[in-house]
Amino acid sequence: MGITKLHAHLKPLSRDVDVAAYAGCSVGVDASAWLHRAYHGARADGAADVEARVAAFFADYAAALAGRDVRAVLVFDGKGPAAKKAVAGAKAPRGRGSPYAFVAAARAAAAAAGATCVQAAGEADAELAARARRGDVCCVLTDDCDLVAMGAPRCLFAAKLATAGDGRPTLVGSEFELRALGASGTFLGWPRERFVAFCVASGCDYAKNVPGVGPARALALSAGAADAEVVLQRLLREPRCPEGFADAFRAAVRLFTAGD
Helix, strand or coil: CCCCCHHHHHHHHCEEEEHHHHCCCEEEEEHHHHHHHHHHHHHHCCCCCHHHHHHHHHHHHHHHHHHCCCEEEEEECCCCCHHHHHHHCCCCCCHHHCHHHHHHHHHHHHHHCCCEEEECCCCHHHHHHHHHHHCCCCEEEECCCHHHHCCCCEEEEEEEEEECCCCCEEEEEEEEEHHHCCCCHHHCCCCHHHHHHHHHHHCECCECCCCCCCHHHHHHHHCCCCCHHHHHHHHHCCCCCCCCHHHHHHHHHHHHCCCC
């Protein structure tokens, strides 16, 4: 799910970038994003061999990065936090009806195309954010905005295969740099903790939003707040705020700010 409608706020601060801009560098890849895209694309097309389609997707995307002298580090999910399981409400589907049934095929195909594949001890997003903050990777390729809230300095969203001017395959996506967040637009002058509180209030993978509080209301409740606790106290006064929300909100804020 990611953070509800955050992309709309980040889009005006983003720009289209070809991964050739990262030549000579390493990039982190949210492998789950590729896995879901490959799997659901294959199912939508009625593919007879979903595993082959998933493997081909990973091979093509990893090869496109290698062909632009970009070292790909694919991070696969380990064990997710309990908060995320609570929001999901149920375990991910098992067996051939789940994208995760094809992790082995995806890893093998990506590795054969030159990518490094690792499994996170916990959730891949946290591992990718940590690698990005340390400078181990210059950018993270992902399809949702959790990495922004986790403090990754640069993300390339929804990177897709394209043909470059030289006729070779490449990947092109929408690049967002964290330093742009408080410089202009919706979040002009916002401190990081207020932004994280807004993300949680909007609704995210780690805490359900208060019924009746969507991104617009969350933005209004976050305005001028000195820290996350101020936002929380405003949310607790909402008429439909459920019992136990404070604990879930604080836990989600801690997850997003663990690397600060």
